[in-house]
Amino acid sequence: MFKASKGVAVEMIERVYELPAFHGLLEGKIFLQNLPSIVTARVLDPHPGERILDMCAAPGGKTTAIAVLMQDKGEVVALDRTHNKVLDILNLAAEMRLTCIKAYKLDALKCLLSDRPAVISPHLHGESLGQDTANQPCISEALSEKSLFSGAELSSKQSYLMTQALDCFKKTVGGGHTYRSKALERKEARKAKNGPGRGQTNGGRAVNAMGFVPKTFDRVLLDAPCSALGLRPRLFAGEETLEGLRRHGAYQRKLFDQAVQLVRPGGVLVYSTCTINPGENEALVRYALDTYNFLSLTPQDPKIGGPGLVGGSDVFDGHGFRCWLRKGEEHLVQRFDPSGPLDTIGFFIAKFKVEHV
Ligand SMILES: C[S@@+](CC[C@H](N)C(=O)[O-])C[C@H]1O[C@@H](n2cnc3c(N)ncnc32)[C@H](O)[C@@H]1O
Numbered sequence: 163m164f165k166a167s168k169g170v171a172v173e174m175i176e177r178v179y180e181l182p183a184f185h186g187l188l189e190g191k192i193f194l195q196n197l198p199s200i201v202t203a204r205v206l207d208p209h210p211g212e213r214i215l216d217m218c219a220a221p222g223g224k225t226t227a228i229a230v231l232m233q234d235k236g237e238v239v240a241l242d243r244t245h246n247k248v249l250d251i252l253n254l255a256a257e258m259r260l261t262c263i264k265a266y267k268l269d270a271l272k273c274l275l276s277d278r279p280a281v282i283s284p285h286l287h288g289e290s291l292g293q294d295t296a297n298q299p300c301i302s303e304a305l306s307e308k309s310l311f312s313g314a315e316l317s318s319k320q321s322y323l324m325t326q327a328l329d330c331f332k333k334t335v336g337g338g339h340t341y342r343s344k345a346l347e348r349k350e351a352r353k354a355k356n357g358p359g360r361g362q363t364n365g366g367r368a369v370n371a372m373g374f375v376p377k378t379f380d381r382v383l384l385d386a387p388c389s390a391l392g393l394r395p396r397l398f399a400g401e402e403t404l405e406g407l408r409r410h411g412a413y414q415r416k417l418f419d420q421a422v423q424l425v426r427p428g429g430v431l432v433y434s435t436c437t438i439n440p441g442e443n444e445a446l447v448r449y450a451l452d453t454y455n456f457l458s459l460t461p462q463d464p465k466i467g468g469p470g471l472v473g474g475s476d477v478f479d480g481h482g483f484r485c486w487l488r489k490g491e492e493h494l495v496q497r498f499d500p501s502g503p504l505d506t507i508g509f510f511i512a513k514f515k516v517e518h519v
Pocket of ligand 1: 199217218219220221222223224225241242243244247268269270271385386387388
C-alpha cells in the first residue's frame with residue numbers, strides 16, 4: 163500500500179469469521195487449507211507405499227495432505243523452482259513430522275532426465291568416491307555405463323542407473339559413513355559456529371534435483387501456477403490482460419507435457435488450478451485429450467464442485483479460439499465457483515488415467 167502513490171486502500175474493520183490467528187498456535191497439529199485443496203489431495207487418491215510427484219508444490223499444503231493420506235509411508239517428491247519455497251515445504255513437512263516428503267529445487271519444465279544431456283559432477287567418478295565404491299553395486303554399474311559421461315542423451319536405463327548412483331553416492335559419501343573430506347569437516351565446523359545458513363532450515367536443506375526417469379511415479383499432481391482468478395479477495399484481478407491469460411495457458415500446457423511422461427502406465431495424473439479462467443482449465447483438458455490418446459478423464463471422489471464448461475471460447479486469443487470440453491465430459495471434472503453456495507475459492511480439478519502404449 164505504501165509503495166503506490168495512488169490507488170484504492172481497504173481497511174478491514176470487521177472480520178467475517180471470529181477465528182483467532184493461528185500463527186505458531188498448535189504448530190504441527192493444524193494447517194489451514196481451502197476445501198478444494200483438500201479435495202484435490204483426496205481425488206489424487208494416494209496409497210501408502212506409493213511414489214507420488216507433486217510438481218509445483220510450495221508451500222506444501224497439498225504435499226502434506228497427500229503424505230497424511232499415505233500415513234507417511236512411501237515417497238512424496240515435492241518440487242518447486244524457487245529455493246526459499248522449497249525450504250517452506252521442508253519446514254512444513256518437519257513441523258508435521260512427515261518423513262516421506264522429499265522436497266527438491268527443480269524447474270518442472272525440465273523434469274525429465276532423458277530430456278537433457280548427461281552432466282555429471284566429476285565427484286561421481288570412481289576414484290573420488292573413496293575405497294568402498296567397489297562395494298556399491300549400483301554405483302559401479304552406473305559408472306560402467308560409459309556414455310553417461312559422453313554428453314549423449316540418456317536412455318531410460320542409463321537415467322535409472324544414474325539416479326541409483328546418485329542415491330548411493332548420497333548414502334555413502336553424503337551420509338558420511340565411508341568418506342569425509344577435509345572440506346566437509348571445515349564446512350561442518352563453520353556451520354556449528356555460525357548456524358545453518360541460507361540453504362538450511364529446521365526441515366533440512368534445499369537440494370537441487372536433476373530430473374526423474376519417465377514413467378516412474380504412481381501418481382502425479384500438477385497444481386499449476388495460474389492466474390489465480392479464483393482467490394478471494396482479489397483486489398488486483400482487473401490487472402490480468404488477455405495476453406497474460408493466454409501465456410498462463412501456454413505455460414501450463416508445457417508443464418503438463420512433462421507431467422504426463424512421468425506417470426507409470428496405469429497411473430494417475432491430477433491437474434488443478436485456483437482460477438476460474440476456462441483457458442487454463444477446460445482448454446487444458448481439451449489439449450491433453452487431443453494430444454495424448456493414452457489419456458482419459460476418470461471420475462473423481464469426492465465430487466463437490468460443479469460441472470466443467472462445454473463448448474469453446476469465441477474470443478481470439480492471438481493464436482486461435484480455444485476449445486473446451488465436449489458434451490459428456492463436463493461431469494468428469496470439478497469446477498468450484500467462488501460466487502456459488504459452497505462458499506469456496508474458485509478452483510478446477512481434472513483427473514486423468516494414464517495408459518501409455
Ligand atoms: C499454485 S502454487 C502451488 C501451491 C501448492 N501446490 C500448495 O498446495 O501448497 C504454484 C507453485 O508453482 C511454482 N512454480 C511455478 N513455475 C514452476 C516451475 N517451472 N517449476 C517448479 N515450480 C514452479 C511456484 O513457485 C508456486 O510455488
